[in-house]
Amino acid sequence: MTYPSGTVTPLGASMLLNNIDPNLWVTSADGERTFYLMGGLSPVAPGVPGQDGIIVQSIDMAAPFKHKDLQAAQQDGVTWTQTVYEPGVIALQGEVHAQTSVGLTAVWDAWQGTWNPRQQCTLEHITLDGGYWWAPVRLAKAWQGAVKNDRRYLYRQFTHECRIDDAFWRGVPAIDVYYPTPTVGIYENFSGEGSSGTLSSSKWTVTYSSGHSGAVSQASGVGAYWNDTGNSTQSAEVISKTSTSTPYQVVSLTLGSSLQGFNLGGSAYNDIWCRVDGSGNAIVCRIGWSGVYVYRVNSGVFTQMFYKPLQLAPGHGEVWTFFCGTQNGPRTYALRRNNSWVFGFAEYGAASVVPSSTCGVGFGLETQGGALAMAVPVPVATFSASDNASVSTYAGYVTLCNIGTEDGWPTYTLTGPGQFVIGDGPGGVGGSAIIGPLSAGQVAQVTTLPRLRSIVDVYDPTNNLYPLMSGRFTTPIPGVAVPGDASSVTIPVGISGGDATSSIVANLTPLRIAPA
Numbered sequence: 266m267t268y269p270s271g272t273v274t275p276l277g278a279s280m281l282l283n284n285i286d287p288n289l290w291v292t293s294a295d296g297e298r299t300f301y302l303m304g305g306l307s308p309v310a311p312g313v314p315g316q317d318g319i320i321v322q323s324i325d326m327a328a329p330f331k332h333k334d335l336q337a338a339q340q341d342g343v344t345w346t347q348t349v350y351e352p353g354v355i356a357l358q359g360e361v362h363a364q365t366s367v368g369l370t371a372v373w374d375a376w377q378g379t380w381n382p383r384q385q386c387t388l389e390h391i392t393l394d395g396g397y398w399w400a401p402v403r404l405a406k407a408w409q410g411a412v413k414n415d416r417r418y419l420y421r422q423f424t425h426e427c428r429i430d431d432a433f434w435r436g437v438p439a440i441d442v443y444y445p446t447p448t449v450g451i452y453e454n455f456s457g458e459g460s461s462g463t464l465s466s467s468k469w470t471v472t473y474s475s476g477h478s479g480a481v482s483q484a485s486g487v488g489a490y491w492n493d494t495g496n497s498t499q500s501a502e503v504i505s506k507t508s509t510s511t512p513y514q515v516v517s518l519t520l521g522s523s524l525q526g527f528n529l530g531g532s533a534y535n536d537i538w539c540r541v542d543g544s545g546n547a548i549v550c551r552i553g554w555s556g557v558y559v560y561r562v563n564s565g566v567f568t569q570m571f572y573k574p575l576q577l578a579p580g581h582g583e584v585w586t587f588f589c590g591t592q593n594g595p596r597t598y599a600l601r602r603n604n605s606w607v608f609g610f611a612e613y614g615a616a617s618v619v620p621s622s623t624c625g626v627g628f629g630l631e632t633q634g635g636a637l638a639m640a641v642p643v644p645v646a647t648f649s650a651s652d653n654a655s656v657s658t659y660a661g662y663v664t665l666c667n668i669g670t671e672d673g674w675p676t677y678t679l680t681g682p683g684q685f686v687i688g689d690g691p692g693g694v695g696g697s698a699i700i701g702p703l704s705a706g707q708v709a710q711v712t713t714l715p716r717l718r719s720i721v722d723v724y725d726p727t728n729n730l731y732p733l734m735s736g737r738f739t740t741p742i743p744g745v746a747v748p749g750d751a752s753s754v755t756i757p758v759g760i761s762g763g764d765a766t767s768s769i770v771a772n773l774t775p776l777r778i779a780p781a
Contacts (some may be wrong), residue, residue: 353429488521521644536629555650669775683763690740697738
C-alpha cells in the first residue's frame with residue numbers, strides 16, 4: 266500500500282522532471298506500506314482526490330557527535346584525539362491530510378503501524394544532483410502534536426523522531442569483480458569491422474536442421490545471426506575446427522546488437538556447445554527468454570539435466586560464460602551472466618560422455634515458429650573458449666570509489682577454489698591479507714571494518730575460517746567532503762591455485778552524516 270495511492274499528478278511529474286524538491290519516502294519493515302513524504306510523489310495539495318497521505322515540510326537529518334579530547338594537568342586547552350558520532354536523529358515536521366474523516370484516521374493508523382522501536386524501517390532520499398541515499402531507521406520517540414479537531418478540519422500536525430543506530434546514511438555501493446582470465450585458445454569476433462557474408466569454412470563447421478530455409482551469416486556491428494524471413498523452427502550448430510586440450514572447458518558468448526532476439530512469436534535459443542566429439546556426444550547449455558537449460562547429448566539424443574527460469578530475458582551486449590567441468594569434477598557445471606552467477610550444479614549419475622583429452626566447442630542458433638512471427642535468437646558478437654585449468658597464480662586489481670564523508674571499509678566475497686591475496690587499502694599501501702585455500706565452490710565473506718572484522722563461510726556459518734586468514738586490514742579508503750571530489754582507487758588482488766570459476770567481489774558502501 267502506498268500513500269498517496271494512485272498515479273503521479275501532473276504537478277508532481279513536473280517537480281520530478283525539474284528536480285525541484287528532494288524526494289523522501291519511508292517503507293515499513295515488512296515492506297507492506299510506503300509513505301511518500303517529500304517531492305513529486307508526495308501529496309502535492311491537501312484534499313486533492315486520491316492524495317490522502319502525509320506531507321513533510323522540514324527534516325533534520327544529521328547525526329550529533331562529540332569530540333574525544335586529552336588534557337594534561339598543566340595544559341591550556343585540550344588535545345583532540347577523535348570524533349565519535351551519536352545515533353543519527355532524524356526529526357520530521359509533518360502533516361496528515363485526507364478527503365474524509367475516515368480517511369484521516371486510516372492514514373494516521375497506517376503511519377503509526379509502520380513504526381516500531383524494535384524494528385527498522387527504510388528511509389530513502391534522492392535528488393538528481395545529490396544521488397540516492399538511504400538509512401535504516403527506527404522510532405525514537407512517541408509522536409508529538411496535540412489533537413485539535415483534526416477530523417473536522419481533515420488535517421493533523423505532528424512531530425516525528427526516528428534514529429539511525431550507527432549514525433550514517435548509506436549510498437549506492439561501489440562494486441567491482443575480479444575474475445581470473447584463462448589463456449584464450451579460441452576467439453572469434455563476428456561483429457568486427459569487415460565481417461560479412463558466411464562464416465569462414467576454414468574455422469567453423471555449420472550443420473543445419475533438416476528442411477532449413479535460413480542460414481547463419483555475419484555482419485559488422487551485428488555478429489553471427491540467423492538470416493531468414495520465414496516462420497518455422499530451424500537450427501544451426503556451429504562448431505569450431507579448433508579444439509581445447511582437455512574436457513574441462515570455459516566458453517563465452519557476447520550477444521550482439523540488432524533487433525533480432527526481440528519478438529512476440531515465441532522463445533528462440535542461443536546454445537553453447539561443449540565436449541563435442543566425433544560420435545554425436547556433447548554438453549549443451551541453452552539460453553532463451555523462458556530460461557536456461559543444460560542437456561547431455563548422447564549419440565545425437567538430447568536429455569535435459571537442468572533448467573532454471575530467468576527473471577530478465579537475455580539482452581544485447583551481455584556476456585554469457587558456461588563452465589563445463591570445474592575442480593569439483595568433470596561433471597560439474599556453472600553459468601555466469603556478465604558478473605553474476607546464474608547457476609552451478611553437479612550432474613546426477615555419469616551418463617554424459619567425458620572425452621579423455623581434446624574435444625570441440627561451438628555455439629548454436631535455434632528459431633521457433635510462432636503464431637505472429639518467427640522467434641529469432643540474439644546474434645553472437647564474439648565467441649571464446651579455453652581450458653578451465655588450475656593456474657598457479659593470477660594477479661589483478663579491483664577498483665572502488667568512496668563518495669561518502671566517512672572512511673570506507675570494503676567487504677570482499679571470495680569464491681573458491683584457490684588461495685586469495687587482497688591488498689590493504691588503496692594500492693595495497695598497508696600490506697595485504699591472505700585467505701585460504703578455499704575449495705571449489707566455497708564462498709567466504711570478509712568484512713574489513715575493524716570493529717566488525719570477520720570472515721564467514723557463506724554457506725556454512727558454523728565453519729570457522731579464521732585459521733585460513735593471515736594479515737589484517739588497517740587502511741580504509743578515505744572519504745571526501747563532496748561526492749564530486751571522489752576518485753577511484755585500485756586495490757591489488759591475486760588468486761593462487763584457482764581457475765576460471767574463482768572470483769573476488771569487492772563492495773564498498775559509502776557513508777555520509779546527511780544525504781548529499
